[in-house]
Amino acid sequence: MTTTAVSPALLTDPGLHADGDPHAVWRWMRAHAPVHRHEAAAELPAFWSLTRHGDIRAVYRDAATFSSARGVLLRSGDDPGGGMTLALTDAPRHKQLRGLMADWFNTRAVRGLEGYIRAATRSVLGRAVELGRCDFADDVAGRLSLSVICHILGIPERDHEDLYRWTNEAFEAHTSLVSHPMLVEYFMELLYQRMEEPTDDLVSALVNGTVGGELLTEEEAVFNCENLIGATENGRLALIGGMQAFLEHPEQWQRLAADRSLMPGAIEEILRWTSSATHSMRVATRPVEIRGTRIEAGDRVVLWLPSANRDEDVFTDPYVFDITRSPNRHIALAAGEHFCIGSTLARAEMRVLFTELLDTVGRIEQSGPVRRLRSIEVGGPESLPVRLTAK
Template sequence: MTATAVSPEHLLTRIADPDLHAAGDPHALWRWMRKSAPVHRHEAGELPAFWSLTKYEDIRSVYRDPGGFSSARGVLLRPARLGDDPGGGLTLALCDPPRHKELRSLMADWFSTRAVRGLEDSLRTAARKAVEVALAEGHFDFVHLAGRFSHSVICGIIGIPERDHEDVYRWCEEAFSAHTSLAAHPQLMEYFMELLYDRMTEPADDLVSALVNGTVHGELLSEHEVLLNCENLIGATENGQLALIGGMLAFLQHPDQWHRLCQDRALLPGAVEEILRWTSSATHSMRTATRPHVIRGRRIEAGDRVVLWLPSANRDEDVFEDPYRFDIARRPNRHIALASGEHFCIGSTLARAEMKALFTELVDSAHVLEQAGPVTRVRSNAVSGPAALPVRLTPRTTAKRGTRANSASPAHDESQAKQGDGGLS
């Protein structure tokens, strides 16, 4: 160990520090914790006291016990001074059975396999449009390509007219950049309020109309509940777009895997699952124990907060062979990047379809995709992925000599991609 190196266990107090996740190596800490402190209590400070779980089986067990581990007090760490999440019990992510099941049923049809299949043509069209814009620009930030694509899809489902998609995207990006809730953005909430009233008077074939006119336990949702659920759905696109961006970065850093995909399109479904596992864009999810539990000999009391570190679960050596290897043909791949149990991501089928559509379009493009600058990461302990991924698209015939991914060894190409010189064709 060098004089400036820090052993992983000394980072325990920083496990929720956004700077560690943006510029440090949280995976080194989680790896140490899985071996030495898989169930660890962090004492109160700016954050309330909480337990960290880092092993796959423990995290999956908590997900599958909504009666023993509640979502209603919040699913993300919040400074102690802010108290519990004010949306507790009101949104799909922040409520428990049986209310959760009824609220989910109002939205489920819009995200079913059948509904997503009906969107396949529009997804390919949206992906093609996004790539065409990128081609015209030549040099662009992949973050904006993925963001606009992901937002256009969910906006269409919610019922936002295409003419307003760019405004909604901009408002969301402003909130994400400021690390504030979407509900705190006045223009976005004002827009949703107007949309809500429009659907009250003239229902349409969209998700807002379903929320406005649907009932839970025989009662209509309040305006506040509809607004919060719309915010929740739009906000969830951040995870989806970060998975898309992180997937692109993974291919740039592992060009051999990109060439496998280009040579065998049948690998695409597996590639999507490996991207989800590899990126694990939802960094943590929190639950509150409703009764005492003993996990690996540690006693968790009722009322204790329990934080589930998903990227750690998806690198668990007891579950995944060679977990730090990006392998689009990985079998089996039982990751829990999209949660598990009652709160399994309602948009999981849609997220997978978006990834298939966009990466298919990129594979089909007769251009070389190259990293064009340094990557910066999101400063957050809630989500993970690139905040900036500068890339350029060049015609395959005029790509710089030496940038073709198959012109060098995978190790050389990974190093070059990290420096902005790698290329995928």
């Protein structure tokens, strides 16, 4: 671990997350300032930072006191999707909206998707092996996670490449997907098609299902499609971060290769270790005390997930990557009513990808430097050059 000057203010600097050691800051805050006030600075409003596992979990589990409706990411103003997308609604609307989408992400649905996930994995891996050298982030993980969510939404295979390009353009420009004109136009067109001729895909459910007795507006349906595409960025980062963890800890890869029954535990450890969602934000709906500190109604509270998942009060040797860790009470996928709806899907993608790698790829070597994302919202490698050699 590199040393970093420990100042909580650094946490809002994307450069710290790309090139520095945010864990040094979080470790200090857990010990010395677990409920820390940041005053408004640069373009960001004032907010509170929470860094301990127990405090963060408690906030997630009290959605009545800690609202998601003004945004769940620390930004200059309120989120334009507030009150509209699944992540950005409170009860009772949140539950109804979640009910509309849940059938596409539950265990049964994901089991039904396994064949598609395996075929998509074999296709990206086959191409990567043929290339020899590739960027695991782009050529494997990115393409895989995007094609799976496109399949769920009902986007025809021939359009996946366009969707991949547009979402990458939006992410690279650090803009919201909503502001990419091609993406908005594409979803509007798809919505109209499904209004006229519904099929059994998720877009059809979004345009024809009701919430509170009313159809979603076109804007709400488009925002939710984009939110689902955007949310898979986390799935992609878990795949890349998992690969990086195995490259840095080859003995853990060997253990998994020797005993496949370790796969479920390995997946949980990758989720804990990578904690790709760097923070969630909530807004207090009433005055409340956390560890004796008073938070006022309207205050923003930022939950730093990678910190919770290295909390030494909860995890033995938290800075050790150990695929046999047990128990492993990570909260990488949040907790409470906003618990990640894509959790089963994300786990299935990890299981299939790492299984296929073990089955079909003989050697995996890193072939260039890793570049990490410059973001305070999601963390992990945005580029991981590797050389894959077939068995």
